[in-house]
Amino acid sequence: MSKHAYEYVIYIHSTPEEIYRALTDPELVADYMGDTGPRSDWQVGSPVEWKMDPNGEFRDYGQRVLAAEPGRRLSYTWHRLQPEHREMVGITSDEEFAEAAKERSRVTFTLEPAEEPAAGTKLTIVHDAFDSPDSVMLASVSVGWTLILSEVKTLLEGGRRFAPASSPSA
Secondary structure (H helix, E strand, O other): OOOOOEEEEEEEOOOHHHHHHHHHOHHHHHHHOOOOEEEOOOOOOOEEEEEOOOOOOOEEEEEEEEEEEOOOEEEEEEOOOOHHHHHHHOOOOHHHHHHHOOOOEEEEEEEEEOOOHHHOEEEEEEEEOOOOOOOHHHHHHHHHHHHHHHHHHHHHOOOOOOOOOOOOOO
16 A cells, blocks of 8 residues: 555444445434534435534535445545645645645545454445645544544444544544
8 A cells, every 4th residue: 555545444243235324324424423524425426525513514525426336335536625624634834735735535445244254344445646645634534534434333333422523534
């Protein structure tokens, strides 16, 4: 894997179909992302709108569905840094923010049976196409996706539900 990417593997005791549903069903997404996160009709080419604040509205940040194969694979382009992310990512310089906000990336989830059947389903996320290993967005999603997928696992395995004040990633 390139240094210009985030890759994470998690094993979830659930079916690939249920995990895919958790990634795409707006009610389930709201449960584990504290009433924030993406929504789409999940058809190739469709927009992926994002709600950044539980009290906010869904907005189209230019994300588009690249692949949608229920129970197998989901991929979409990622939004650029937005003004509301500036404080979250700690950029104070206008020039630095303008440069960081140019970057576009993509995220892909792959679902497959675990190598050991008792482990359930193997969910692999690859968030790639970053401009450099020092990408501000790469640093942000590397924390955010780990937290989010841990909440997906907890939700699907019957645990408590997470309700943060805001989304954990840019």
